[in-house]
Amino acid sequence: MIKVLCLALMVCSSLAVPLTSTSVPHSTMSVQNAVAKLQQIVRQEVAVLWQSADTNKDGKFTASDMNVIFTDYDHDNDSVITKAEFIGRFAHNQPEMKTIAQGLFLTFDVNRDDTITHHDLDLFYQRMDTDHSNNVNQPEFTKYFTEVMTLLFVIQLQGGNTPVTTTASA
Numbered sequence: 001m002i003k004v005l006c007l008a009l010m011v012c013s014s015l016a017v018p019l020t021s022t023s024v025p026h027s028t029m030s031v032q033n034a035v036a037k038l039q040q041i042v043r044q045e046v047a048v049l050w051q052s053a054d055t056n057k058d059g060k061f062t063a064s065d066m067n068v069i070f071t072d073y074d075h076d077n078d079s080v081i082t083k084a085e086f087i088g089r090f091a092h093n094q095p096e097m098k099t100i101a102q103g104l105f106l107t108f109d110v111n112r113d114d115t116i117t118h119h120d121l122d123l124f125y126q127r128m129d130t131d132h133s134n135n136v137n138q139p140e141f142t143k144y145f146t147e148v149m150t151l152l153f154v155i156q157l158q159g160g161n162t163p164v165t166t167t168a169s170a
């Protein structure tokens with residue numbers, strides 16, 4: 001699991017380098033602005049995610065929160081979240097979020113069988129619970145999703161045709 005995250009971070013940094021060095025050749029200031037803007041967008045998106053993830057507002061992301069979200073996304077109630085269900089719910093009225101939604105789907109589909117089940121979420125929860133306390137708090141959640149969302153927004157900025165998708169079909 002850690003390997004996957006490291007890989008994501010490596011992809012992220014390898015994408016970020018050409019992005020900053022080629023897009024703005026003569027002004028380090030605007031590179032800094034672009035990076036600051038990206039960081040700000042990511043911070044906002046992660047804050048929104050946290051708000052919707054901590055469904056009972058107790059400052060922790062627990063199994064009970066995950067069940068509430070699972071039920072919400074499992075539109076036809078068959079205990080499986082398909083890609084269509086996930087993207088339809090996440091990018092509802094926001095087609096510009098479709099790439100992000102696809103990337104998040106792949107993040108949650110830990111065993112890469114094209115559906116999200118409770119089994120995936122158990123695995124995913126262990127990934128986020130970096131101190132292994134069986135409890136995901138806001139700092140753990142924020143750290144995890146800041147990494148994931150930064151990667152996804154960089155991919156989206158680069159045209160949306162994601163290396164993540166390629167990995168998934170391999």
Ligand SMILES: [Ca+2]
Pocket residue numbers: 053054055056057058059060061062065
């Ligand atoms: Ca909670």
Ligand SMILES: [Ca+2]
Pocket residue numbers: 074075076077078079080081082085
């Ligand atoms: Ca379903």
Ligand SMILES: [Ca+2]
Pocket residue numbers: 109110111112113114115116117120
């Ligand atoms: Ca799965």
